[in-house]
Amino acid sequence: MNLILFTFIVLLGFTSYYFGRRKAYTIQSTNKRLTALPQFYGYYLAIWCAIPAFIIFSLWAIFEPTIVKLLILSDYSNQGYLDDELNLIYEKTKALSRGQFTGEITPFIEASAEKYLSLRSIAQSSKAVIVLSIIIASVAYAYKKISSNSRTREPVEKFLKAVLFTASLAAILTTVGIVFSLIFQTIDFFKVIPLFDFVFGTHWYPAKAFVRDSSEALDPTMYSDTFGAVPIFAGTFFIAFIAMCVAIPIGLMSGIYLAEYASVKVRQYAKPLIEILAGIPTVVYGFFAALTVGPFLKEIGNSMGLDVSAESALAAGGVMGIMIIPFISSLSDDVITSVPQSLRDGSYAMGATKSETIKKVIFPAALPGIVGSILLGVSRAIGETMIVVMASGLAANLTLNPLESTSTITAQIVVILIGDQAFGDPKTQAAFALGMSLFLVTLCLNIVALRVVKKYREKYE
Amino acid sequence: MNKNKEQLLNKRYKAEKRFRLYGQSAIFMALLFLTIFIFKIFSTGYSAFQKTWLIVPVTFDAELMMLEQNPSKEDLNDADYYDIALKSMADLDPNANEDQENELKRMVSYFFEREIKRELLNDPSLIGKTKDVYLTASDDLDQVFKGNYPRDLPEDQRRVTDYQLKIFDQLVELGKVESKFNLSFFTYPDSREAELAGIASSFMGSIFSILVCLMIAFPVAVLAAIYLEEFAPKNRFTDFIEVNINNLAAVPSIVFGLLGLGILLAVFQLPRSTPLVGGITLSLMTLPTIIIACRASLKAVPPSIREAALAMGASKMQTTMHHTVPLSMPGTLSGTIIGLAQALGETAPLILIGMVAFVNTIPGSPLDPAASLPVQIYIWAESAERGFVEKVSACIMVLLGFLVIMNLFAQIIRHKFEKKWS
Numbered sequence: 001m002n003l004i005l006f007t008f009i010v011l012l013g014f015t016s017y018y019f020g021r022r023k024a025y026t027i028q029s030t031n032k033r034l035t036a037l038p039q040f041y042g043y044y045l046a047i048w049c050a051i052p053a054f055i056i057f058s059l060w061a062i063f064e065p066t067i068v069k070l071l072i073l074s075d076y077s078n079q080g081y082l083d084d085e086l087n088l089i090y091e092k093t094k095a096l097s098r099g100q101f102t103g104e105i106t107p108f109i110e111a112s113a114e115k116y117l118s119l120r121s122i123a124q125s126s127k128a129v130i131v132l133s134i135i136i137a138s139v140a141y142a143y144k145k146i147s148s149n150s151r152t153r154e155p156v157e158k159f160l161k162a163v164l165f166t167a168s169l170a171a172i173l174t175t176v177g178i179v180f181s182l183i184f185q186t187i188d189f190f191k192v193i194p195l196f197d198f199v200f201g202t203h204w205y206p207a208k209a210f211v212r213d214s215s216e217a218l219d220p221t222m223y224s225d226t227f228g229a230v231p232i233f234a235g236t237f238f239i240a241f242i243a244m245c246v247a248i249p250i251g252l253m254s255g256i257y258l259a260e261y262a263s264v265k266v267r268q269y270a271k272p273l274i275e276i277l278a279g280i281p282t283v284v285y286g287f288f289a290a291l292t293v294g295p296f297l298k299e300i301g302n303s304m305g306l307d308v309s310a311e312s313a314l315a316a317g318g319v320m321g322i323m324i325i326p327f328i329s330s331l332s333d334d335v336i337t338s339v340p341q342s343l344r345d346g347s348y349a350m351g352a353t354k355s356e357t358i359k360k361v362i363f364p365a366a367l368p369g370i371v372g373s374i375l376l377g378v379s380r381a382i383g384e385t386m387i388v389v390m391a392s393g394l395a396a397n398l399t400l401n402p403l404e405s406t407s408t409i410t411a412q413i414v415v416i417l418i419g420d421q422a423f424g425d426p427k428t429q430a431a432f433a434l435g436m437s438l439f440l441v442t443l444c445l446n447i448v449a450l451r452v453v454k455k456y457r458e459k460y461e
Numbered sequence: 462m463n464k465n466k467e468q469l470l471n472k473r474y475k476a477e478k479r480f481r482l483y484g485q486s487a488i489f490m491a492l493l494f495l496t497i498f499i500f501k502i503f504s505t506g507y508s509a510f511q512k513t514w515l516i517v518p519v520t521f522d523a524e525l526m527m528l529e530q531n532p533s534k535e536d537l538n539d540a541d542y543y544d545i546a547l548k549s550m551a552d553l554d555p556n557a558n559e560d561q562e563n564e565l566k567r568m569v570s571y572f573f574e575r576e577i578k579r580e581l582l583n584d585p586s587l588i589g590k591t592k593d594v595y596l597t598a599s600d601d602l603d604q605v606f607k608g609n610y611p612r613d614l615p616e617d618q619r620r621v622t623d624y625q626l627k628i629f630d631q632l633v634e635l636g637k638v639e640s641k642f643n644l645s646f647f648t649y650p651d652s653r654e655a656e657l658a659g660i661a662s663s664f665m666g667s668i669f670s671i672l673v674c675l676m677i678a679f680p681v682a683v684l685a686a687i688y689l690e691e692f693a694p695k696n697r698f699t700d701f702i703e704v705n706i707n708n709l710a711a712v713p714s715i716v717f718g719l720l721g722l723g724i725l726l727a728v729f730q731l732p733r734s735t736p737l738v739g740g741i742t743l744s745l746m747t748l749p750t751i752i753i754a755c756r757a758s759l760k761a762v763p764p765s766i767r768e769a770a771l772a773m774g775a776s777k778m779q780t781t782m783h784h785t786v787p788l789s790m791p792g793t794l795s796g797t798i799i800g801l802a803q804a805l806g807e808t809a810p811l812i813l814i815g816m817v818a819f820v821n822t823i824p825g826s827p828l829d830p831a832a833s834l835p836v837q838i839y840i841w842a843e844s845a846e847r848g849f850v851e852k853v854s855a856c857i858m859v860l861l862g863f864l865v866i867m868n869l870f871a872q873i874i875r876h877k878f879e880k881k882w883s
Contacts, residue, residue, distance in 0.1 A: 157778040161692060167684030168693070171705040171752070174745050178716055181723025250487045257484025274491050279864060281806025283835040284502070284857050287842045291850065292501055322494045329491070353473055355480035376711065383713020385809035386835075390842060410715050410809070417718075417813050423727055435719040439712065446711040447704075 001124050002061065005131060009057065013050035016139060020045030023146055036153035044152040047159055048142035053135045060127050068119050072112050182439060185423070185432035192426050193227045198433065201228015204396035204407075206416055206427045227430055229437070231398040235406035239317045239388060240381035242402060246321025247377055251328030252370065258329065259336040260358055271330070278326035286390030289319035294391055301403060309393065314402040316392035320384055324377045331376065335369030335456070336362060368456040375449035379442045385410040409438045502861075506854025512643035512656070513598040513606045515569055515632060519549040519577055520591040528588065537582055546574045549594075553628055564625050570597040570656045595639070600655035600848030602629055606638060610847065620847075646855065650821050651837065655848025658841070660856055662823050666736050666816065666831030667805060673740020673827055674804050678747040679797055683786075685748075686755035686793075691781045710749035717746045718813030726814060734815040734830040742814060743804040750803065754796020758789040763882045791878035795871035802867040806860065808835040834860045 023045075024038035034041075072093060073086050081089070089109065095101040096113040097120075146152060190198070203225045254274060258267055294315040301308030308314075339362050347357040363370075393405025394415050407415075416431040523532075525548065526540040550569065551562040573596045580594050581587055601621045604610040606629075616623050632638050649659030693699040721742035725731050731738050762785050770780040811817075816836050824831040832840065838856050841849040 153776065157776060160778055160782075161688075164684050164688035164692060167681045168688040168702055170681050170685055170748060171702055171709060174709055174720075174748065175705050177724050177745075178712070178720050181720045181727075182716075185723065250490050253484050253487030254491055257481075257488055261481060261484055262488075270488055270492070273495060274488070277491065277495055279802070279806075279868065280498075281808065281835050281860065281864070283806070283808040283838050283842075284861070287838060287853055287857065288498060288501065290842065291505075291853075322491075325491050325494075353477040355477045356473070358480070379711055379713075383715065385713070385715045386839065389809075390839070410713065413715055413719070414809065414812055417722065418817060432719060432723065435716055439716050442711065442713055442716075443708065446708055450707055450711075 005057065005128060009050055009053050009131070009135070012053075012135060013046045016049040017042035017046040019143075020146060023143070027147075027149055032149060035149060035151050040152045040156050041146045043156045044146060045139065045142050047156065048138045049135055051159075052138045053131050056134050057127075057131055060130075064123055064127075068116065068123065071119055072116055075112060075115075076108075178439065182432050182436040185429045186436045188424070189426060189429035189433045193430075197225075198227055198229050200230060201225065202230045202398055203228045204231050204412070206412070206430055227426070229434070231396040232407060232409055232412055232434065233437075234398055234400075235313070235392075235396065236382055236408040236410075238400065238402075238406060239313050239320065239392065239408055240378055242313060242317025243320035243324055243381040243384075244374070244378060246318055247324035247328055247381075248374060250321075251325040251377070252332055254325070255329040255332035256336060256358060256363075259333045260354065260362070271333070274329055275326050277322060278330075280323075282323065282384060282386040283390070285319050285323050286386040286388075289315050289387055289391030293319055297403075306403060308403045309405045311391060311393045311405040312403050313392060313406045316388050317402070319391065320381055320387050323384070323387070324380055327380060328373050328377050331373030331453075332366070332370045335366045335373065335453075338369075339365050366456075368452050372449045372453035372456065375445050375452070379445040379449065382408075382445070383410065383438060383442050385414060389414050409434045413438075502854050502857050505851055506858045508607045508609065509646060509851040509855035510643050511607070511640045512645065513603040514595040514639050514641060515598050515602075516593045516637040516639060517549050517553065517569075517596050518591050519545060519580070519594045521545060521581055521587045521589060522548075523588050526588075532585075532588075534582075534585075537585060540578075540581075542574045542578045542581075546577050549577075553632070561624055564622055565628065568599055568602055568625055568629065570599055570654060572597060572657055593637075597645075597656050598638070600846065603656055604847055604851075605629065606633075606640065607851075609851065646852070650823050651819065651832065651840070652821060653819075655846050655852060658849070658852055660834065660837060660859060662820050663832040663834050663837035663856075664859075665824050666739075666820075666836075667833040669736035669824065669827040669831065670739040670743060670811070670833055671801055671805055673737055674743040674747055675797070675801060677741060678744035678751055678800070681744075682748050682751035682797075683755050683793060686752045686759060687781060687786060689752070690756045690759040691785065692777070706749045706752055709745075710753065714746060714807055715809040715813065717742050718810030720745065721810060721814040732828060732830075734818045734820075735828055736816075736824065736831050736833070737827040738814050739811050739816050739833065740827065742810045743807060746807065746810070747800040747804045750800035751793070751797050754800070755789065755793040758792025758796070758879075759785060761792065761882065762788045788880060791874050791880075795875040798867050798871040798874070802864050802871075805833075805867070806835055806864060808833075808839055811836050812839065834863075 017039075019042075021038045021042035024034055024041035028034055028038070069090055073090060076086060076089060089112070092101060092103070092109050093112040093116050096105065096109055097116045101109075205226050254270075258271055262270065290311075294310045294312065297312055297315050298308045298310045343361055343365055344357055347361045352360065388408045388411040392407065392411060394407055394411060395405065396407045396412070397404060399406060413431045413434050416427055422428060522545055525544045526542065528536060528540050532540070547562075547566060550565045550573070551557060553565055554561065557565060576596055577594055580592065598606065601610065601619075602625070605612065605621060605626070610619070610621070612619075612626065621629075629638070645657065646659045647664075648661050649657055650662035651660075652658040689699065689702065693702075721738055725738050725741060726733055731741075766784050766788065767780050770784045771777070775783065811833055816830075816832055817840060818830055818832070819840075820830050820832055822829070834856060838853055838860070841853045841856065
């Protein structure tokens with residue numbers, strides 16, 4: 001039904017475009033000067049036809065279920081049911097009206113199901129009537145406007161501009177959505193777990209906080225010493241540190257080599273090849289780390305008499321480092337290439353060798369940009385998920401030994417939220433609290449990094 | 462004094478050489494990683510494209526199948542194939558005792574009954590006759606035949622028994638074991654049994670998610686980019702939008718997963734585990750990538766084009782829609798394809814919205830539960846069975862193949878259609 005109505009609105013919109021344009025031609029044939037190109041008359045009519053109807057249509061689709069539910073449940077309102085029970089009754093009613101109900105059918109539910117069906121059919125037909133009358137009214141209004149040859153281009157362009165503006169709000173909406181999805185669960189979490197315990201506690205065993213029954217009273221003492229995030233934060237930064245130990249030297253040196261030494265031909269082939277590393281999905285890196293690097297490190301460690309876990313922080317961090325190489329190399333390559341040639345020439349004129357020029361002149365000049373690129377790399381390392389989930393451990397150990405397994409914020413979020421979740425359970429909320437801290441940390445890193453890079457670019461432009 | 466100078470110069474030249482070498486070795490290391498990586502994936506994965514079949518003589522005994530004389534098509538469909546299937550496996554070794562018969566049965570996949578049924582449905586005249594039928598070997602024997610399974614392990618540490626190996630070797634000697642192209646890897650949905658697991662379900666899941674993502678992200682991103690590049694006034698609000706976009710491009714993907722879980726599933730009550738929700742989540746991630754690409758290519762259109770259109774009396778909106786935007790399309794499209802390629806490889810957000818559920822049907826619409834290719838890689842990689850290792854690598858090869866094709870496509874669009882202004 002909705003689909004039919006929707007198609008109908010769209011079709012009417014298209015038809016009114018042609019009507020509007022034809023009207024413009026008839027106006028033209030009476031030797032009157034048009035105020036805009038004929039198609040604007042068409043657009044004008046089409047917009048007036050489709051948009052108001054479409055708005056009503058969407059509002060109806062949003063509010064209809066709520067209103068129907070209210071009407072159905074008003075029969076039960078003064079019989080002392082709890083909210084959950086009312087919801088259950090409503091679900092049963094819906095299922096019965098669709099003929100999918102498999103259970104004991106009480107006369108009450110049967111009556112509500114009949115009422116539900118009749119309400120739905122009333123709603124459907126009144127929706128169709130209202131939408132159609134809106135279309136007729138607005139088209140009549142717009143048709144009168146274009147018949148009197150009033151301006152059509154300006155309103156149409158204003159409308160288009162409004163559409164463009166709305167689209168650009170999507171970015172803000174997404175950010176708002178992220179913040180909203182995180183903040184409520186996080187606040188609920190900190191109602192049960194004190195912020196202090198979360199930030200400074202050193203034991204993380206979310207599995208301990210498993211609510212068996214939703215009616216079970218939330219006893220704060222039950223959760224003491226289960227949600228201390230220090231081992232998680234430490235693990236996150238530790239693995240990011242290992243990754244940067246791999247990525248910075250290799251990425252920076254290859255960036256410098258590509259920018260200053262490499263011939264055009266080497267650059268032409270080496271640069272895209274290195275950038276392939278950035279295009280490989282992270283789950284593939286994770287598989288590689290878990291299947292190849294982890295066991296390989298374990299074997300080497302065993303032959304040297306070291307006790308290496310198969311899921312060591314070193315394996316995850318190392319592979320993550322490989323993933324980050326191209327980010328650092330191409331960003332620092334860009335930054336170094338944009339250092340003005342005059343600085344190089346000055347240094348060569350003083351008799352410096354190429355490497356001395358790079359180390360003493362170009363590198364300091366490019367340093368802010370390079371720092372920015374490294375910060376972006378760190379932000380990537382902290383937010384990276386699949387490599388850690390697959391190659392590093394899932395138990396949160398507080399350790400600085402790269403050969404043991406540690407866990408990270410992202411890995412814990414996945415561990416907690418994989419499978420079914422119950423909202424309102426502190427364990428689920430803990431994942432959102434971790435997500436919030438991840439978002440805040442990466443946000444700060446990104447803002448600082450982007451600002452540094454931007455400022456630096458302006459300096460030499 | 463002179464000697465000192467020469468020494469110093471030598472030292473400086475050596476430092477120069479050393480530095481150069483560091484650079485070369487850094488590039489070499491990066492390329493080495495890439496090579497090892499690709500080599501490893503291909504060397505473990507290529508064997509998954511072959512599948513081992515046992516050729517077993519099956520006697521289509523009407524009595525055992527509970528068939529009457531002259532059975533109709535429906536009778537054939539409803540007939541009991543389990544007994545003849547079991548019997549044909551047991552007949553491989555006439556002296557087998559009951560335990561061994563059980564082991565014989567486990568040499569083929571649990572689909573063997575259906576494979577025999579298909580054979581008869583194709584040719585109903587087989588009733589009462591004996592025919593060699595191709596049966597899918599169990600994944601352990603498959604691995605043994607491909608040489609991926611160490612045979613010298615003690616018996617209690619491997620999943621293939623000595624007895625099964627003995628019969629299997631006899632079959633190999635008789636030429637009754639054959640390796641053929643593994644078509645079912647592409648046409649079967651996921652399964653708990655490695656020999657029957659395919660990528661059809663996750664592949665369709667990926668396609669649906671990417672389509673949803675494209676349909677949402679592309680129009681919104683292009684419209685937003687047009688506004689920001691052509692119409693937006695220079696003020697604080699515009700700056701705020703820009704900061705937001707740049708930031709979103711660097712937000713970790715898992716945070717978008719939390720957004721999908723907390724808003725799309727919890728608030729809007731959209732169905733869990735579906736490509737629809739996955740696609741919406743991915744579209745939010747892809748949005749900044751496309752906006753940035755589209756703005757860059759709008760910026761690359763020279764002002765002279767706009768000025769010429771304005772001089773001819775076009776309005777600002779006409780100039781943009783008729784001239785600037787079409788000229789910027791090649792760059793926008795290639796940016797879109799690259800953004801979609803990123804979205805195609807994304808795993809973490811899809812796991813959070815429940816696309817890891819085990820799905821053994823091929824989804825027919827974006828509203829059916831599904832996995833996606835990268836999630837399938839994750840699911841199989843977490844599975845302990847040996848047979849899945851090569852499947853993971855093969856799935857990675859398929860995924861990488863798609864990414865390569867998409868990126869090539871983006872390159873081609875950029876080089877072929879983009880106008881060079883200068």
